[in-house]
Amino acid sequence: TLGMGKTVVVNIRMGNRAYWTVMVYMAADNNLSPYAVYDLQEMKRVGSTEHLNIVVFRDKGTQAGYYYIHKGWEELVQNLGSINSGKGDSLRHFIQFAKEAYPAERYALILWNHGDGWRSPLRGICFDWSSADGITIPELAQALHQGGVHFDLIGMDACLMAMVEVAYEISNYGKLLVASEGNEPVYGWDYEAFLERLKHSPTMSARALAEEIVNSYFSFYGSGWDLTLSIIDLSKVRDLVGALDNFLGLLRSNAVSQKIRSVSPTQPYIDQNSGYADIYQLTQLLLNQCGSDGGCSPALIQSLQTIQQKLSDVVVKNRTLGSYQGACGLSVYLPTLCPVESSYGNLAFARDTSWDEFLEWWCSGS
Numbered sequence: 001t002l003g004m005g006k007t008v009v010v011n012i013r014m015g016n017r018a019y020w021t022v023m024v025y026m027a028a029d030n031n032l033s034p035y036a037v038y039d040l041q042e043m044k045r046v047g048s049t050e051h052l053n054i055v056v057f058r059d060k061g062t063q064a065g066y067y068y069i070h071k072g073w074e075e076l077v078q079n080l081g082s083i084n085s086g087k088g089d090s091l092r093h094f095i096q097f098a099k100e101a102y103p104a105e106r107y108a109l110i111l112w113n114h115g116d117g118w119r120s121p122l123r124g125i126c127f128d129w130s131s132a133d134g135i136t137i138p139e140l141a142q143a144l145h146q147g148g149v150h151f152d153l154i155g156m157d158a159c160l161m162a163m164v165e166v167a168y169e170i171s172n173y174g175k176l177l178v179a180s181e182g183n184e185p186v187y188g189w190d191y192e193a194f195l196e197r198l199k200h201s202p203t204m205s206a207r208a209l210a211e212e213i214v215n216s217y218f219s220f221y222g223s224g225w226d227l228t229l230s231i232i233d234l235s236k237v238r239d240l241v242g243a244l245d246n247f248l249g250l251l252r253s254n255a256v257s258q259k260i261r262s263v264s265p266t267q268p269y270i271d272q273n274s275g276y277a278d279i280y281q282l283t284q285l286l287l288n289q290c291g292s293d294g295g296c297s298p299a300l301i302q303s304l305q306t307i308q309q310k311l312s313d314v315v316v317k318n319r320t321l322g323s324y325q326g327a328c329g330l331s332v333y334l335p336t337l338c339p340v341e342s343s344y345g346n347l348a349f350a351r352d353t354s355w356d357e358f359l360e361w362w363c364s365g366s
Helices: 033-044 089-101 136-145 164-169 190-199 206-221 234-249 254-261 279-293 296-312 342-348 348-352 357-362
Strands: 018-027 052-059 063-072 075-083 106-113 126-130 133-135 151-157 175-179 225-231 270-273 276-278 316-320 332-333
Touching: 018 089, 018 126, 018 190, 018 225, 033 052, 033 063, 033 075, 033 190, 052 089, 063 089, 075 089, 075 342, 089 106, 089 136, 089 348, 106 206, 106 342, 136 164, 151 206, 164 175, 164 332, 164 348, 175 206, 175 234, 190 206, 206 225, 206 316, 225 234, 225 270, 234 348, 234 357, 276 279, 279 296, 279 332, 296 316, 332 348, 342 348, 342 357, 348 357
Parallel strands: 018 052, 018 106, 106 151, 151 175
Antiparallel strands: 052 063, 063 075, 126 133, 175 225, 225 316, 270 276, 276 332
């Protein structure tokens, strides 16, 4: 028995260990279901090899299952029946199944679905409409922890997931994160392109695979689209978070407070409706205001510059197009509508920094 406690016969090659196992968690019990079919077709045009395993969890509402992707066809290796794909345990079981059935030197996990950044309880990522559920960011971290794999690459083929809150929550469970600060077109990533390149160069590094994902995404859509996609070094996220918290510790004077309040309500936002502000644009606005009349202390100016430096270390690649030009790769929650949602306090980022207290002040107007 593997995974959900159901017996299944799995075609496992007992020869050499593969170089890569790519796990794709397709939570398609929602209005994206037709596009799951499209992306599966892309994967089947490549197919697994002795060096590359492509393993898919797909939930299409009435039936879910684990699939092994061959060239030209998909093999159902475990039928799960009706399942809640918006539950962290469903993701955990898939990770454990794929690791046991298809071992490899390197592992990638791609979460395919709608995304809404950090938000919960029914949002975050992987929305299951039949169950009215979604995997929250703390629930995602728990699933990754219990899944028992330290991923070489975690991808989020979903909207709005390149946030410091998200990256910090999962930073112990992977090396690189590929995600978008903004919204993605419904067709998502170009699976055929980057999997084909991985198939022909199966010893490529996680960084090289991440580059292929980003570059093929932009090649697939071409001009005329609003696109952004980032590669985040998860090992350096804690340094950025420390720099952000140090900045907050220096916010004492009313003069500085008023400078923050005078930030334009539109300029730093990657998504104004969600209240997600691009970290670099936000800090640059504050630096510009600090320099306009010299009202900020040298220590505060230095703290903002340090945030920008740490951000450049974390965001190892970022591409933008259209309305997302100027986005620098990672956002943070800065609500345009108050009060702050209470579930924000459940995040590790909120517990380990004073950003939640800062947001309370931000919304208080005092």
